[in-house]
Amino acid sequence: xxxxxxxxxxxxxxxxxxxxxxxxxxxxxxxxxxxxxxxxxxxxxxxxxxxxxxxxxxxxxxxxxxxxxxxxxxxxxxxxxxxxxxxxxxxxxxxxxxxxxxxxxxxxxxxxxxxxxxxxxxxxxxxxxxxxxxxxxxxxxxxxxxxxxxxxxxxxxxxxxxxxxxxxxxxxxxxxxxxxxxxxxxxxxxxxxxxxxxxxxxxxxxxxxxxxxxxxxxxxxxxxxxxxxxxxxxxxxxxxxxxxxxxxxxxxxxxxxxxxxxxxxxxxxxxxxxxxxxxxxxxxxxxxxxxxxxxxxxxxxxxxx
Amino acid sequence: xxxxxxxxxxxxxxxxxxxxxxxxxxxxxxxxxxxxxxxxxxxxxxxxxxxxxxxxxxxxxxxxxxxxxxxxxxxxxxxxxxxxxxxxxxxxxxxxxxxxxxxxxxxxxxxxxxxxxxxxxxxxxxxxxxxxxxxxxxxxxxxxxxxxxxxxxxxxxxxxxxxxxxxxxxxxxxxxxxxxxxxxxxxxxxxxxxxxxxxxxxxxxxxxxxxxxxxxxxxxxxxxxxxxxxxxxxxxxxxxxxxxxxxxxxxxxxxxxxxxxxxxxxxxxxxxxxxxxxxxxxxxxxxxxxxxxxxxxxxxxxxxxxxxxxxxxxxxxxxxxxxxxxxxxxxxxxxxxxxxxxxxxxxxxxxxxxxxxxxxxxxxxxxxxxxxxxxxxxxxxxxxxxxxxxxxxxxxxxxxxxxxxxxxxxxxxxxxxxxxxxxxxxxxxxxxxxxxxxxxxxxxxxxxxxxxxxxxxxxxxxxxxxxxxxxxxxxxxxxxxxxxxxxxxxxxxxxxxxxxxxxxxxxxxxxxxxxxxxxxxxxxxxxxxxxxxxxxxxxxxxxxxxxxxxxxxxxxxxxxxxxxxxxxxxxxxxxxxxxxxxxxxxxxxxxxxxxxxxxxxxxxxxxxxxxxxxxxxxxxxxxxxxxxxxxxxxxxxxxxxxxxxxxxxxxxxxxxxxxxxxxxxx
Numbered sequence: 001x002x003x004x005x006x007x008x009x010x011x012x013x014x015x016x017x018x019x020x021x022x023x024x025x026x027x028x029x030x031x032x033x034x035x036x037x038x039x040x041x042x043x044x045x046x047x048x049x050x051x052x053x054x055x056x057x058x059x060x061x062x063x064x065x066x067x068x069x070x071x072x073x074x075x076x077x078x079x080x081x082x083x084x085x086x087x088x089x090x091x092x093x094x095x096x097x098x099x100x101x102x103x104x105x106x107x108x109x110x111x112x113x114x115x116x117x118x119x120x121x122x123x124x125x126x127x128x129x130x131x132x133x134x135x136x137x138x139x140x141x142x143x144x145x146x147x148x149x150x151x152x153x154x155x156x157x158x159x160x161x162x163x164x165x166x167x168x169x170x171x172x173x174x175x176x177x178x179x180x181x182x183x184x185x186x187x188x189x190x191x192x193x194x195x196x197x198x199x200x201x202x203x204x205x206x207x208x209x210x211x212x213x214x215x216x217x218x219x220x221x222x223x224x225x226x227x228x229x230x231x232x233x234x235x236x237x238x239x240x241x242x243x244x245x246x247x248x249x250x251x252x253x254x255x256x257x258x259x260x261x262x263x264x265x266x267x268x269x270x271x272x273x274x275x276x277x278x279x280x281x282x283x284x285x286x287x288x289x290x291x292x293x294x295x296x297x298x299x300x301x302x303x304x305x
Numbered sequence: 306x307x308x309x310x311x312x313x314x315x316x317x318x319x320x321x322x323x324x325x326x327x328x329x330x331x332x333x334x335x336x337x338x339x340x341x342x343x344x345x346x347x348x349x350x351x352x353x354x355x356x357x358x359x360x361x362x363x364x365x366x367x368x369x370x371x372x373x374x375x376x377x378x379x380x381x382x383x384x385x386x387x388x389x390x391x392x393x394x395x396x397x398x399x400x401x402x403x404x405x406x407x408x409x410x411x412x413x414x415x416x417x418x419x420x421x422x423x424x425x426x427x428x429x430x431x432x433x434x435x436x437x438x439x440x441x442x443x444x445x446x447x448x449x450x451x452x453x454x455x456x457x458x459x460x461x462x463x464x465x466x467x468x469x470x471x472x473x474x475x476x477x478x479x480x481x482x483x484x485x486x487x488x489x490x491x492x493x494x495x496x497x498x499x500x501x502x503x504x505x506x507x508x509x510x511x512x513x514x515x516x517x518x519x520x521x522x523x524x525x526x527x528x529x530x531x532x533x534x535x536x537x538x539x540x541x542x543x544x545x546x547x548x549x550x551x552x553x554x555x556x557x558x559x560x561x562x563x564x565x566x567x568x569x570x571x572x573x574x575x576x577x578x579x580x581x582x583x584x585x586x587x588x589x590x591x592x593x594x595x596x597x598x599x600x601x602x603x604x605x606x607x608x609x610x611x612x613x614x615x616x617x618x619x620x621x622x623x624x625x626x627x628x629x630x631x632x633x634x635x636x637x638x639x640x641x642x643x644x645x646x647x648x649x650x651x652x653x654x655x656x657x658x659x660x661x662x663x664x665x666x667x668x669x670x671x672x673x674x675x676x677x678x679x680x681x682x683x684x685x686x687x688x689x690x691x692x693x694x695x696x697x698x699x700x701x702x703x704x705x706x707x708x709x710x711x712x713x714x715x716x717x718x719x720x721x722x723x724x725x726x727x728x729x730x731x732x733x734x735x736x737x738x739x740x741x742x743x744x745x746x747x748x749x750x751x752x753x754x755x756x757x758x759x760x761x762x763x764x765x766x767x768x769x770x771x772x773x774x775x776x777x778x779x780x781x782x783x784x785x786x787x788x789x790x791x792x793x794x795x796x797x798x799x800x801x802x803x804x805x806x807x808x809x810x811x812x813x814x815x816x817x818x819x820x821x822x823x824x825x826x827x828x829x830x831x832x833x834x835x836x837x838x839x840x841x842x843x844x845x846x847x848x849x850x851x852x853x854x855x856x857x858x859x860x861x862x863x864x865x866x867x868x869x870x871x872x873x874x875x876x877x878x879x880x881x882x883x884x885x886x887x888x889x890x891x892x893x894x895x896x897x898x899x900x901x902x903x904x905x906x907x908x909x910x911x912x913x914x915x916x917x918x919x920x921x922x923x924x925x926x927x928x929x930x931x932x933x934x935x936x937x938x939x940x941x942x943x944x945x946x947x948x949x950x951x952x953x954x955x956x957x958x959x960x961x962x963x964x965x966x967x968x969x970x971x
Contacts, residue, residue, distance in 0.1 A: 216943045263944040266912035302909040305890035 019177025035165020059196030
């Protein structure tokens, strides 16, 4: 049992990112479940700050890559450079060799560069110039992207989206939070003062604990019912993949741990479901808002007794 | 079928041994099936059964060696011989039940597979059925219903997954309860045929008490000690007075100096009434308990002979066959009629006949009285006068009489029961030259206020006399009434103070009497509507239910229709139940059903904690209870706490919520 509860991280982050507690919980859940996080929203809603804050509080090594249309794979993975002194090639690791990689505005890069991230995210290793190099553990990618409608974006393909365990949106702060933001201290300086409450070891311990969270048959029934609904109801062009099912269960476990419970509840599944499922579910008809789509999916499936 | 068997290769399924709990169930089956028979089996067989049973338990619990094949064979042979010796034969009801008892207990010693278990279960069911051959009381039926649940539970245990005793008994009870409507429909509507469907073995009818075809001093007083019910009667109109209720039975004409017997006249039987009485008739129905004789009891004097019955020359009513099962007949009688003017002189001679010698003093007295009175009617009055005047005592415990019993009674002891008085009276009449005969039967009967039946018991057995007077015909004379009028008013309860009265006939102890009447009314209801539910009763019931002319086609249609209806209803119920068969789910449903009237039902997709939070927002007063219930459910369903206990606590929560929701709602 780790001394620090994961909830502490959320509490600390909430002092800096105002009025976004549920987003913070989801982000941390995603990290505890060992998944990559995609944050999608218009610029200036605190996406990057969220990534910064998480890395800082978890005491993890943090690199940031600003994706642009001319970014090359080598800019991310690293490159071998000829060194005159040794007379040989020496590999200079790219920014991907870190514990948390913030891929800012990931959809501004070309698909070629985007897919360079693919292997890294899935395999936790990179292959450069014939050599396979392991990435540190833990390794997370927190990617931010602007909504697809913005100019100069290359939307992430479905295969790439499926690698992200969760996609969350930030949304505008509510008036009270916005006022606190406007009247409060500068976020940058606050971020600089932020002290880590955990470290990599703690995070690994949490991850192990999350894997031990009890999942009852009844809950598996529910998860299966949800997956079956996405595949059979005809509401979605494509149902949830088995990987999505595993991700849903892992996220539900992590969410239960975050709420200090030894077993996962349907509420855990429901809490993570929109974030885990919606970016993998291209709807036949445009569902309207994000929340509306989430509500539709949730209320369509009866909780098995 | 046989051909198919021959072609197919012989398949032997490996016998799965019975589990210890299944063995225990089978022992319970044997115990349940044999207990109802213990009382009527020979004592030695009971002992053998208990011994074998105990041995089996010892083998099971103390790991004693089991019975070998040789031992079992020896026991079977020995018991077959024992049964043959005890009953005189090896087949029939009694020896059959005895053999089955033995086989059932022995089968416990060879429980190798489920097949043996099924044999025991089927034998058990059969033994329950056989128990009805001995007793058909409501108490027995209730006891057998319990046994049936146990045997059914054992059958479930043999075939189903392991379960607790309670669960198995519950399921068995449920299955039997589901069978109940079908049973009722078939019982009520199945077309009834008169008489039993199949022949029963000759010894299927045990001994029963009742009047016999002879009377000696002591025979009726012996019978009066019995509280057993002889028959019940229900009158259509007003019930005649107790002193008018003489239920005529065997008529005794021949006397050998000690015993009165049926005479020649009892064997001259006709199909018509030998007399044609006039007057107002009362109609009534008699439900006669089996007494293994062929006579019936009806009020004096019958005004019409029901079909299928016959009557002897001395007006004794006879059934076509021996009364071996309870029967119900309708009669019409005229209590005050005194027919019989034109009696055949040959019979009158027989009714004057006395043994050649003996009882000289009585003969002398009769002659003297006749001379003194001057007429037959006067003589009758004089004798009754004598009984009344000369300190005769009516008692259940008369002293023993010697050879000249009539003399001893009339002149020495002067203590006697009705048979003494009737016998002595008829003797005196005959000695005086007046034709007279003894009539036995029952007198009075008690009215049960609960169901308005007149209950006539063996203790109401009575003997009275009839004398033939030339201008009057046969006249009933009851000497007992002359001595103790209250005897014919109130039965044995009217006995003189200080005389012992059988417990059953006592008039005091009101609550006891009312309790007894209730019990007997219940028994009578059972007899009338269950055991004696025959064609007539069926027609009566269906008529009451509005079926004017039920024939078998209509009955079959109704039967099929109702059975189908029940089947559909049960299926619907089972399907509805099936959705929430799991006790935890059922209990959880109970929680939101308790809250639904408040508009706080759970949504299908709503998780327990979200639900608790939503209820708490609307009804903070219920928040605590709902939160507890939801936590209980969540912990048991999604966590690791035991579901059955949670279900129990949830049910308590639901009750608490139902109690609490009302005051706040109003």
